[in-house]
Amino acid sequence: MSSDVRFTDFKSDKQPTWCPGCGDFGTMNGMMKALANTGNDPDNTFVVAGIGCSGKIGTYMHSYALHGVHGRALPVGAGVKMARPDIEVMVAGGDGDGYSIGSGHFIHAVRRNVDMSYVVMDNRIYGLTKGQASPTSRSDFETSTTPEGPKQPPVNPLALALASGATFIAQSFASDAMRHTEIVEAAIEHDGFGFVNVFSPCVTFNDVDTYDYFRDTLVDLQEEGHDPNDYDDAKDVILDSDKEYQGVIYQDDESVPYGQHQNLGANMSEIPDGAPEDAMDLVREFY
Amino acid sequence: MPADLNWAIGGEAGDGIDSTGKIFAQALARAGRQVFTSKDFASRIRGGYTAYKIRTSVEDVQSVVDRLDILVALTQRTIDENVDEMHDGSAIIYDGERSWDAELPDEATGVDVPLKSLAEEAGGAIMRNVVALGAACEITGFDVAYLDEALEKRFGGKGSQIVENNKEAARLGRDHVREEYDLDHLGYDLETTDEDYVLLNGNEAIGMGAIAAGCRFYAGYPITPATSIMEYLTGRVDDYGGHVVQAEDELSAINMALGAARGGARSMTATSGAGIDLMTETFGLVATSETPLVIADVQRSGPSTGMPTKQEQGDLNMLLYGGHGEVPRFVVAPTSITECFWKTIEAFNLAEKYQTPVFLVSDLATSVTEQTFPPEAFEMDDVEIDRGKIVAEDDVEEWLDEEGRFRAHAATDDGVSPRALPGTLDGAHMSTGLEHDELGRRTEDTDVRVQQVDKRNRKVETAKAEEDWDYREFGDPDADDLVISWGSNEGALIEALDLLEERDISVRVLSVPYLFPRPDLTEDVEAADNVIVVECNATGQFADVIEHDTLTRVKRINKYTGIRFKADELADDIEAELSTEVPA
Known part of the structure; x- marks a missing residue:
């Protein structure tokens, strides 16, 4: 593995088909930079993507990658990491993939605390299917399938993560390239499940949660002197529905990742070319 | 006397039926006897009835039969559930001191053993099932010492005192039957061998x-x-x-x-x-x-x-x-x-x-x-391990395209592409559920679509040519009538063959382990007078497959009661099917 990896090494030669101006460009650039800045290269990195606009990311990045089934990216990532502790695993998804069809897996991935990062491109809309409400859409957000708004409160993914026993919760904004990259880097370097919810505006179908909206309202927690190790402060930030925050909101410095308490260290791809030497002992157990 | 013994213990779920049955099965295996066990869960009557059944012989046993010789009944319901399988030589071990009044079938011999009292004498009522095992040993002429190793295996983790108490419980059960009953007329005398079996x-x-x-x-x-x-x-x-x-x-x-x-x-x-x-x-x-x-x-x-x-x-x-x-x-x-x-x-x-x-x-x-x-x-x-086309780091280069990209889905002649595992230098690639090109990148190009579908299907064709997709054959290879089965019915069929032979009926049995790809049975089916497909479902799903493959109608034996085939029942079913009309 070379030590002079540049973030463009993580870029494939496929041109993204995201709409011009889509937040996912910035989100992906930050992910690539963060991977390079943390000493990874494409041959030791595995990216898992789900379905939706966000799911296209595996095509536009260059690394080992699997573009899977809608909502199931997190279990795939967990499987890769358990089998290959030597590989850096990053899972990418969207608000539909992660908080709707995949919400069951999200909760359990958080509490399982496998050492990998999870970057969610949250645009509060279903973009790929041309503009229906997502689980993070506002309750009065009018769409083709919710003409009067969903009339149900949006999912608070950060609260869901906290309630599930998260050890790292962060939020970033695709347009703030430097902060977004730093935050994803912190998620990668966290010993455990590093979760980043990224405000990644959809310029085509969401005229409410726009770049301007986030620029005007976003509060940067690090500028505010927020201490991410303080659980109660983190809880207050997460439950504050009046503001939008970016930064590392919560980090448990004593996080013990899954692989550590399960003693996973072996590269499981390496096996002998016959049965294990002492395998007849397994048969003799049945005497 | 038949060569096999059929033994069962039954009671309520939670009575330790499974573990007791397994101790007896292990003891029989230690004594060099073959064992085939089955389990009954709740059935005809609602509630928690459960039973562990053992068929044992010094010869091969691969099926259950409809005959029960020794029954340890912890409840009246256990007797009621099994009454149809009892015969003149059957013995039922029960505890007459318990609150239920055992109603025994006329033909069976009741062996009243105070299981609970004797267990208490040995150290605790919890060992009553082991007392029953000791009683069963005595009835069947089987040395209780064979139970010892199985008891050590089961209770060793709980300390040597527990093990010793259990051994004593078994001996108290044996002694009670020895002193109170003369059961020689039942004629059970379990032979042992020097064989060393795993279970x-x-x-x-x-x-x-x-x-x-x-x-x-x-x-x-x-x-x-x-x-x-x-x-x-x-x-x-x-x-x-x-x-x-x-x-x-x-x-x-x-x-x-x-x-x-x-x-x-x-x-x-x-x-x-x-x-x-x-x-x-x-x-x-x-x-x-x-x-x-x-x-x-x-x-x-x-x-x-x-x-x-x-x-x-x-x-x-x-x-x-x-x-x-x-x-x-x-x-x-x-x-x-x-x-x-x-x-x-x-x-x-x-x-x-x-x-x-x-x-x-x-x-x-x-x-x-x-x-x-x-x-x-x-x-x-x-055991042989074949990992296929995993690409070593030195060989990655030959699978790169002109721009240095790894062709993870290369459309090779045999359909199988090189496989680079994560960490392999220059092997990075994406795979996806979307249709894709050789590099794993999404495409809707018509030519590439056809190339990739063909390539994936070609792997199956390659496997068909290179692997052995044979059936297992039993019975008379020259018989006019053919019985076909898949999956776990094989053991019962093999035993049914012996029963049919006693009736001068010979059939050829094909037991098929490969369902896709699968052996071509066309010639076998065409050459047979009768073709009967045996399976545990209602509609005959494998029979449909055979008809599709061979363009020939077949007869069907289907069982969907929830119970597996038994050898004697299968022999009767096959005999009956041989005289039915072939379906139009």
């Missing part, structure tokens, strides 16, 4: 086969009757650097297993039909991403929740055809417990050689049946 069930054989094959990762969600595969691997696969993870559901389990396989691990999941329903979502992705994965289906009675603790072979159509689009796959159904071991190893080799999902199909009956085998039946030196 295991089908799920244990699958688990052991997985470790032998180098499986390092298992993700699953508990479901009857597949869970014991997961329980077997837990703790054991860790000794080889592997891991078992309990996922939040089957959707997650198969995706975790898929992820581990993408990482290069030999990886599997196991479930039952209801779980296959959920896993079908990801099944197509496994195939199009060309990921080697073994998915075991331990079938139970469906549809929906069906009868979760009952036998059925009802998933065949789903395994052959399930999933949207056209999904290349292998479907392998071991026909015996030893075959569960060997076919599991083969499934891992097939999966990696052809980078294709493999369904490994078993069923409830096989999963709970414990059977004796000589340990050489699982000779680990004979």
Whole structure:
């Protein structure tokens, strides 16, 4: 593995088909930079993507990658990491993939605390299917399938993560390239499940949660002197529905990742070319 | 006297029926006797009736029969459930001091043993089942000393005093019968041999086969009757650097297993039909991403929740055809417990050689049946591992395109592409459930679409040509009549052959372990006067397949009561079918 990896090494030669101006460009650039800045290269990195606009990311990045089934990216990532502790695993998804069809897996991935990062491109809309409400859409957000708004409160993914026993919760904004990259880097370097919810505006179908909206309202927690190790402060930030925050909101410095308490260290791809030497002992157990 | 003895213990769920039965089965195996066990869960009457049944002989036993010789009845219901199988020589061990008044069938001999009192004398009422085992030993002329090793195995972890108390309990049971009864007229005198047998069930054989094959990762969600595969691997696969993870559901389990396989691990999941329903979502992705994965289906009675603790072979159509689009796959159904071991190893080799999902199909009956085998039946030196086209770092270059990109889905002559595991320099690539080009990048180009579909299907054609997809054959090879079976009916069929021979009926039996690809039976079917397909389902799913393959109508024997075939019943059914008209 070379030590002079540049973030463009993580870029494939496929041109993204995201709409011009889509937040996912910035989100992906930050992910690539963060991977390079943390000493990874494409041959030791595995990216898992789900379905939706966000799911296209595996095509536009260059690394080992699997573009899977809608909502199931997190279990795939967990499987890769358990089998290959030597590989850096990053899972990418969207608000539909992660908080709707995949919400069951999200909760359990958080509490399982496998050492990998999870970057969610949250645009509060279903973009790929041309503009229906997502689980993070506002309750009065009018769409083709919710003409009067969903009339149900949006999912608070950060609260869901906290309630599930998260050890790292962060939020970033695709347009703030430097902060977004730093935050994803912190998620990668966290010993455990590093979760980043990224405000990644959809310029085509969401005229409410726009770049301007986030620029005007976003509060940067690090500028505010927020201490991410303080659980109660983190809880207050997460439950504050009046503001939008970016930064590392919560980090448990004593996080013990899954692989550590399960003693996973072996590269499981390496096996002998016959049965294990002492395998007849397994048969003799049945005497 | 028949060569075999049929013994059972029955009571309420929670009475320790299974563990008591297993102690007796292990004792018989230690004495060099062959054993075939079965379990009865709740059936005709509602409630918690459960029974553990043992058929034992010094010869091969591979089936249950409709005859019960010795019954340990902890409840009246146990007697009522089994009354049809009793005969003049049957003995029923029961505790006359208990509150129920045993109503015994006229033909059976009652052996009243104060199980609870004697157990208390030995150290605790909890040992009453072991007192019954001692009584059973005396009735069958079987030395209680054979129980000792099994008692040590079962109770050794609880301290030597507990073990000694149990040994004493067994001897008190024996002595009571010896002193109070003269049962020589029943004529039971269990012979012993110097053979040294191991005793295991089908799920244990699958688990052991997985470790032998180098499986390092298992993700699953508990479901009857597949869970014991997961329980077997837990703790054991860790000794080889592997891991078992309990996922939040089957959707997650198969995706975790898929992820581990993408990482290069030999990886599997196991479930039952209801779980296959959920896993079908990801099944197509496994195939199009060309990921080697073994998915075991331990079938139970469906549809929906069906009868979760009952036998059925009802998933065949789903395994052959399930999933949207056209999904290349292998479907392998071991026909015996030893075959569960060997076919599991083969499934891992097939999966990696052809980078294709493999369904490994078993069923409830096989999963709970414990059977004796000589340990050489699982000779680990004979295990062969074939990992297919994993590309070494030095060879990556020959699979790069002119721009240096790895062709993970290269359309090769045999359909199998090179496989670069993560960490391999210059091997980075994406795989996807979308149709893709050789590099794994999404495409809707018509030529590339056809190239990739053909390439995936070509792997199956290559496998058809290169692998042995044979059937197992029993009975008279020259017989005019042909019986075909798949999966676990083989043992009962082999024993039915002996019973038919006594009636001067000879048939040829083909037991088919490969369901896709499968052997071509056209010539065999065309040459036969009668063709009868035997399976545990209502509609004859395999019979349909045979008719489709051979363009010939076949007769069907279907059982869907939830109970596996018994040898004597199968002999009667085959004899009856031989005289029916061939369907139009």
